[in-house]
Structure formats: structure tokens, C-alpha cells
Amino acid sequence: MATLSGALIGCGFFAVNQMHAWRDIDGASIVAICDRDPERLRIVGDQFGVAKRYTDAAALFSAETLDFVDIATTVGSHRPLVEMAAAHRVPVICQKPFAPTLADAKAMVAACAKAGVPLMVHENFRWQSPIQAVRAVLDSGEIGTPFFGRISFRSAYDVFSGQPYLATGKRFIIEDLGIHILDIARFLLGDVSSLTARTARINPAIAGEDVATMLMDHESGAISVVDCSYATRLAAEPFPETLIEIDGSDGTLRLAQGYQLTVTGKSGTMVRDISPPLLPWASRPWHNIQESVLAIQRHWVDCLASGKEPATAGADNLKTFALVEAAYAGAASREPVRIDDLL
Ligand code: NAD
Numbered sequence: 001m002a003t004l005s006g007a008l009i010g011c012g013f014f015a016v017n018q019m020h021a022w023r024d025i026d027g028a029s030i031v032a033i034c035d036r037d038p039e040r041l042r043i044v045g046d047q048f049g050v051a052k053r054y055t056d057a058a059a060l061f062s063a064e065t066l067d068f069v070d071i072a073t074t075v076g077s078h079r080p081l082v083e084m085a086a087a088h089r090v091p092v093i094c095q096k097p098f099a100p101t102l103a104d105a106k107a108m109v110a111a112c113a114k115a116g117v118p119l120m121v122h123e124n125f126r127w128q129s130p131i132q133a134v135r136a137v138l139d140s141g142e143i144g145t146p147f148f149g150r151i152s153f154r155s156a157y158d159v160f161s162g163q164p165y166l167a168t169g170k171r172f173i174i175e176d177l178g179i180h181i182l183d184i185a186r187f188l189l190g191d192v193s194s195l196t197a198r199t200a201r202i203n204p205a206i207a208g209e210d211v212a213t214m215l216m217d218h219e220s221g222a223i224s225v226v227d228c229s230y231a232t233r234l235a236a237e238p239f240p241e242t243l244i245e246i247d248g249s250d251g252t253l254r255l256a257q258g259y260q261l262t263v264t265g266k267s268g269t270m271v272r273d274i275s276p277p278l279l280p281w282a283s284r285p286w287h288n289i290q291e292s293v294l295a296i297q298r299h300w301v302d303c304l305a306s307g308k309e310p311a312t313a314g315a316d317n318l319k320t321f322a323l324v325e326a327a328y329a330g331a332a333s334r335e336p337v338r339i340d341d342l343l
Pocket of ligand 1: 012013014035036040057073096122124163289
């Protein structure tokens with residue numbers, strides 16, 4: 001396979017994982033990097049041996065011939081950068097949260113569609129191997145048709161030291177973390193027709209909500225509860241594990257802390273340890289997320305090579321993003337929100 005030439009825009013905290021993953025992928029290579037902060041540019045450029053460095057994305061697009069661009073900046077810059085990529089006809093990956101508002105997200109999808117440019121949102125949680133293993137159980141038919149799901153992420157891990165911006169935004173857990181858990185719910189149980197939400201702020205030192213509980217009706221008829229908290233102190237800190245319970249017409253599955261999967265179904269009960277691999281560059285407890293970065297970037301390269309639409313294409317991600325908007329609107333109004341009305 002010919003090696004695709006990519007550029008990374010945004011060389012911050014999380015982008016380092018993306019750079020490690022690109023180094024592990026044969027079909028792609030990062031030939032240039034961009035960050036408006038010269039210090040971040042120096043650190044990442046030196047660590048990964050990238051000589052072409054830009055402090056201005058417009059200069060990057062003018063000077064380089066690129067097969068794709070990987071945007072790893074924070075949300076405020078996503079729309080202008082994705083639109084810049086579309087204007088230069090460069091396929092684009094954009095980190096989550098895709099945009100500050102659903103209206104911006106729709107405009108970004110439209111810009112890429114008009115330019116005929118592939119767009120993937122870096123929505124990586126569904127690519128974690130334990131989540132893929134849960135999906136494989138559902139696909140096998142072992143537990144029959146799911147009628148109930150609980151997708152849960154509860155922790156007291158200090159995410160603020162690595163990502164200080166998370167403490168200052170008006171929106172916190174739904175926009176930053178809940179977005180992943182809502183996407184997992186969609187991935188496992190299908191699209192959502194309505195959502196009811198409640199939120200709370202327990203940590204007085206932050207601006208946004210750090211607890212959110214959402215009840216969803218899926219189009220399949222299944223019901224799910226998605227519950228997220230960064231205010232939950234437990235004997236053993238589970239960060240960043242997503243715990244899953246699914247009940248089906250012929251059985252149940254439970255993904256418990258420590259990556260223990262129990263399936264009770266047509267062929268009896270089976271317990272498996274489905275711990276994710278610890279990649280050579282990964283570090284606990286982030287290794288679960290880090291392996292999913294490699295998986296989603298591999299998927300992008302496969303999609304570009306084959307002309308297939310990525311699983312988390314911009315158009316797909318609008319349906320996850322709508323759940324975020326619905327959760328904030330529903331928490332404010334205390335009323336259920338119909339998802340179709342937002343899309
Ligand atoms: P960060 O602040 O550490 O890094 C962002 C970098 O982008 C900074 O170095 C900044 O100088 C640069 N930047 C911002 N605007 C720019 C522009 N217009 N042009 C060039 N450079 C620009 O942030 P982070 O914690 O690395 O988060 C980045 C994104 O990754 C966020 O959207 C965050 O939600 C997301 N994230 C995703 C995951 C995941 O699992 N998918 C995990 C953590 C963070």
C-alpha cells in the first residue's frame with residue numbers, strides 16, 4: 001500500500017498518542033505538524049522527528065501536498081480548521097467534541113460533503129477492544145435481542161491536571177466524556193429517538209456539570225441508561241473503564257471492572273478477561289484509550305485506501321452530537337427531548 005502523507009494540527013496533551021499511533025501504522029506517515037504554540041511544536045517535532053513545522057494552519061495547507069490532515073486541537077478551532085481542509089480538498093480527521101454546537105457540526109459536514117472530502121470524527125471509545133468484544137457478542141446472537149442497556153462511566157480520576165481547560169468550560173462531563181459513552185450506546189443498541197437527562201455539579205472547583213444521568217429510547221425499542229460521573233470515589237478507581245450491562249431476550253452480558261466479561265446466553269455462562277493490550281508506548285490507566293487511537297487511525301487509513309465511509313464519519317457523528325445537545329437541553333428543561341427534531 002502506498003504511504004499516505006498526513007499532517008497533524010494541534011500538538012497538545014492528547015496528540016502525542018495520535019503521533020505514536022501514526023508511527024505504528026504502515027500505510028500513513030505524518031510529514032508535517034502545526035501548532036500555534038512554538039513550544040508544543042518543538043516538543044512534538046523533536047520527539048517524533050518531524051522537520052516540517054508550522055505555527056499557522058493556512059501556511060501548512062498552502063505549502064504542503066497532503067493526503068489527509070489530523071486535527072487534534074480543542075473544540076473552538078475545529079470548524080475553521082475543518083473548513084480550511086475542505087477548501088483545500090484534503091480529507092480530514094477531527095477530534096471530538098466535533099464542534100461547539102450542532103449547527104457548527106452540520107456546517108462542517110456540509111462543507112466536506114460539498115468538497116467531496118472524507119471526514120471522520122476521532123470518536124475512538126467504540127474502538128476500544130473490550131467495547132468491540134461486547135459488540136461481537138451482540139452480533140453473535142448469543143443473548144438474543146437486547147431490550148435494556150446500562151453504559152456507565154463513574155470515576156473520581158483527576159482529569160483536570162492533564163487537561164486544565166476541562167475545569168473552566170460551562171459544559172463539562174457530557175460534552176467531554178459523555179459524548180463517548182453516548183456514542184457507545186448508539187454503537188451497541190442503535191440510534192436513539194428520545195432522551196431524558198439530569199445533571200449535577202458536585203465538585204465546587206469546576207465550572208461545568210460533573211455528573212449526568214441519561215435515559216434513552218432506541219429506535220430498536222431497547223431502553224438504555226447512560227450514566228457518567230467524575231465525582232464518584234470508589235475503593236478501586238476504574239478510570240477510564242466503561243462498564244456495560246445488556247439484557248437480551250435470550251440472555252445477558254456484563255462488562256465489569258477489570259475488563260471481566262460475563263455472558264449468559266443460549267450456550268450457558270462464559271466468563272472472559274478481555275483486558276486491552278498494553279502497547280509499547282502506552283501507559284496505565286490510559287492504555288485502553290491509547291489502543292483505541294491506534295485502531296481508529298488504522299480504520300481511517302483502510303477507509304481512505306478502499307473508498308469506504310469511516311464508521312464515525314462526520315454524518316454519523318451528528319447523531320451522537322445530537323444526543324449531547326439533547327442532554328443539555330433536557331437537563332435544563334427537565335423534559336424529554338426528541339432527537340429527530342435536532343437532526
Ligand atoms: P491541548 O490544549 O493540550 O492541545 C491542543 C493544542 O492545539 C495546543 O497545543 C494548542 O496550542 C493547539 N491549537 C489550538 N488551536 C490551534 C490552531 N488554530 N492552530 C494550531 N494549533 C492550535 O488539548 P488536548 O487535551 O490535547 O485536547 C485536544 C482535543 O482532543 C480536545 O478536543 C479533546 O476533547 C480531545 N481529547 C480526546 C480524547 C479521546 O479519547 N478521543 C482524549 C483527550 C482529549
